[in-house]
Amino acid sequence: MTRPLPGETIDIHTHSTRREGFYVMNVFAQDLVHGLPDTANCSIGLHPWHLEIASPSVCMQHLKTFAGNEKVIAIGETGLDRNIAIPLDQQMEVFLAQLDLAEATGKPVVIHCVKAYSDIIAIRKSRKWNMPWMIHWFNANLQIAEDLIRAGCFLSFGRSLLHPNGKNAEVFRQVPFVAVFFETDDAEITIESVYEKAATLKNIGIDELKTRITENFDRLFLKK
Ligand SMILES: [Zn+2]
Known part of the structure; x- marks a missing residue:
């Protein structure tokens, strides 16, 4: 794992090859057949959307092969999506297997969650997890945000x-700084534009924002 440089933006979850600032490239498990990308840091996971196009057992094998690699800094994206036709119990099985893999390899988890926040909170509370989880593309209300952070x-x-x-934007304005990251995911946006909007919403300078997010990076990945 490389670490972000002082003053660098951190794109914590991207599918883009735009390569701005420090970024964590997401790799889908079925694409691991080609090995890891040549990027410095990536996350690897079986996405719930892909359970119909990819073999879960083959994908889990790929994930186990590469999870210990130092370039792999997180497991995911994996998660639960109540907006798709794939039954939740099928999604749950591979999600839990990836949570276990993250625990076994000592890596945080990048979670995709659609209309399943209460499921995620219940799983989080169901046992002691040593690794932190990060909900990517968080888009729910303040109460859910606070429950997840707690x-x-x-x-x-x-x-x-x-x-x-x-x-x-209003939810973001109210959540504590210690728990937030920014991402481009697969959107045609720049990470700079997200940082700029975030700094405006929190009414702080962009340099202070960068410092805060770098501290969060250390908390998430180095457990500082
Ligand atoms: Zn994504």
Whole structure:
């Protein structure tokens, strides 16, 4: 794992090859057949959307092969999505297997969650997890944000923050700094634009924002 340089933006979850600042490239488990990308840091996981196009057992084997690699700094994205046709129990099985893999390899988890926040909170509370989880593209209300943070999760904000007068911006304004990250995911946005909007919403300078997010990086990945 490389670490962000002082003053560098951190894109905590991206599928883009734009390569701005410090970024964590997401790699889908089924693509691991080609090995790891040549990027410095990546996360690897079986996405719930891909349970119909990829073999879960083959994907889990790929994940186990690469999870210990030093370039792999997180497991995911994995998670639960109540908006898709794939039954939740099928999603749950591979999600739990990836949470266990993260514990076994000592790596945090990048979580995809759609309409399943209460499921995620219940799983988080069901036993003692040593590794932190990060909910990517967080887009729910303040109560859910606070429950997740209290349970030991980080929240990553992205394109929803840029919507004019969006609800997500108001939630972001109220969540504590210690738990947040920013991302581009697969959106046609720059990480700079997300940082700029976030600094405006929190009414702080961009340099202070960068310092705070770098501290969060150390908390998430180095457990400082
Ligand atoms: Zn993603």
